[in-house]
């Protein structure tokens with residue numbers, strides 16, 4: 345089913361030469377008819393594909409792996425939203441007519457019925473110590489317990505597979521503290537507690553390895569002082585130095601420092617030594633990630649210039665600094681929460697829009713070269729319902745994990761933030777596949793390259809194929 349780029353180019357060439365070799369005198373009207381028919385066919389195909397994409401049905405069975413095929417089934421989810429909070433008419437009189445309250449406003453309030461629908465309570469928690477029929481099932485949005493029975497605290501995180509220990513490590517923000525607002529116009533926050541680490545062999549049952557990089561309780565000038573911000577930590581292993589390097593977003597409570605921080609360790613389970621923070625090339629850096637390529641080169645991706653654009657900078661060979669080069673991409677697109685991955689030589693990225701802790705529509709992007717140009721493919725979310733697809737299943741991207749042994753199969757990792765009680769934010773992990781035609785593939789060239797679609801499939805409950813587990817657990 346999949347056509348290699350080489351073959352696609354060949355086909356194009358053939359088409360071109362036959363068109364040029366056409367006998368203009370005799371075949372003029374015939375050519376008109378043929379081309380009109382081709383054009384009509386293309387328009388019909390485009391419209392029907394667009395209709396499918398708009399309705400979330402863009403679906404072609406392209407998985408080359410029978411084991412993952414059922415994860416590419418479209419699962420619809422038609423929940424009924426509770427009626428919006430009633431606004432007290434006296435309050436309306438007092439404050440004057442206000443904008444109509446939206447479902448999403450209710451959703452962000454912990455006390456609302458809409459919130460309760462998407463943040464089911466502890467009784468439905470995924471519990472690896474329990475066993476039974478739910479073993480190995482991911483339930484996006486439910487409380488997820490570690491092997492000690494505590495809710496996993498690894499928000500804005502990423503997963504690294506470590507060859508030496510043959511384990512996965514999940515690093516993320518520990519937000520297990522009270523939520524408050526540092527100043528009336530600022531974002532809700534939790535004091536820095538630190539970066540948690542969990543280990544697992546099967547990606548489902550996670551053991552808490554401790555806090556790898558704790559917040560600083562007393563020194564107010566320290567980057568990690570509890571009053572500041574530490575977000576989106578990501579760890580990569582450096583094959584040359586044998587060190588584990590953590591990159592993270594470092595900020596003050598008002599998000600004006602806008603820097604990246606770096607820490608280093610000899611072991612995946614720490615302790616990590618905090619080194620420094622800086623603004624890459626003097627630019628603001630907020631949401632960020634690091635990506636390690638198959639050739640060992642690594643790159644920093646960060647939202648910059650008031651989150652209006654993303655920047656990419658290669659890291660030095662030891663992964664402790666950035667190099668002199670920088671590329672600005674997705675300019676004026678206002679994207680954040682980048683999660684970068686690679687498949688068959690093409691680089692992909694999922695980003696979110698910028699709406700604080702509120703969910704919004706994800707976009708997938710692709711590039712032939714990591715430093716760009718990057719093109720936008722469209723909304724990767726498939727299934728669920730329109731509300732879900734426009735809110736990335738009520739979550740925000742943080743990482744895309746390739747599954748060793750299952751080429752072309754990834755786990756999309758995202759955060760379902762609970763801004764009025766951030767410690768109760770949940771995880772949305774869903775299968776991600778690459779294949780089929782992208783929705784909006786033609787940003788900079790008309791026709792080629794023809795990108796593949798990135799699809800994140802909604803499933804209320806799902807698990808990794810049995811065959812994968814046998815090989816990896």
Ligand code: DGJ
Pocket residue numbers: 500531532575576631680681699700701740
């Ligand atoms: C959106 C970002 O993606 C999060 O990491 C966090 O910084 C929030 N904004 C804060 O509002």
